[in-house]
Amino acid sequence: MEQLGKVGLALGGGGAKGFAHIGVIKALEEYKIPIHQVAGTSMGSIVGVLHCAGFSANQILAFLKEEKVWNWFKIDILKGGLVNLSGVKEALFKYLKHESFEQLQLPFYVTASNLNTGKAKVVSEGEQLLEWVTASCSVPVAFSPVIMDGYTYVDGGIFLNLPAEPLMYVCDTVIGSSVIPDKKINNIKNAKDVAERVFNLSIIQNQRSSKLHCDYFIEAKKLNNYSMWDFHKFEEIVEIGYRNAIKKLEKDILPNMKGNTSIKQ
DSSP: OOOOOSEEEEEOOOGGGGGHHHHHHHHHHHTTOOOOEEEEOTHHHHHHHHHHTTOOHHHHHHHHHHHTGGGGGOOOGGGTOOBOOHHHHHHHHHHHOOOOGGGSSSOEEEEEEETTTTEEEEEOSSSOHHHHHHHHTOOTTTBOOEEETTEEEEETHHHHSSOOHHHHTTOSEEEEEESSOSSOOOOOOSHHHHHHHHHHHHHHHHHHHHHTTOSEEEEOGGGGGSOTTOGGGHHHHHHHHHHHHHHHIIIIIGGGSTTOOSSOO
């Protein structure tokens, strides 16, 4: 039995369902499992950058409540969608007070999708931290893309939704947290459901290979009962992420840690 060593946490995208990552971080904190590096996509990038800036799970939850993050992601399809996510950047800057990867307390990797090259872009340095986080959250059609250095970027989930790859060579243990379960769903009622399912299926496909790079994989299957637009249900979603992570920790992760028990400190 060995300790986990340097732990990397990969946080996948999934809209409102990404709030579950807060619950995962809370569970790791309670069991005193340190996180050394984080990679995030879409909502996973928002939760991830806040944690790398030194905020605890409870502090991140308080931030989301105070800033009413769910209001930033409301779109009006009848008015064409394409909402600008500048509010995300402004609120994050209020708490981080900088836009530099290097000023974060923990190394952080964020993913975005380059529409020009058709490839994933992983960024971990420079002075455009919040610009990249915004790009990572820009769901195609719903939100305006982000233009940087002549390239057009949208949601990182298109090509790399569970960013385990950036962590696998720099961490001893990679824990992946997915909020888009790879399982059949039964209720597809309208055009909105069809669009979301199509988007999620593309994500599920690229997650299957990323999952292989995780030493431990946390997937909250109950989240299939929620939409990526259920931002008003954030507290329920956080709790699902927390309870699911506790089960995974006690079943698979803690038994592999020398000197650890399933009793929270």
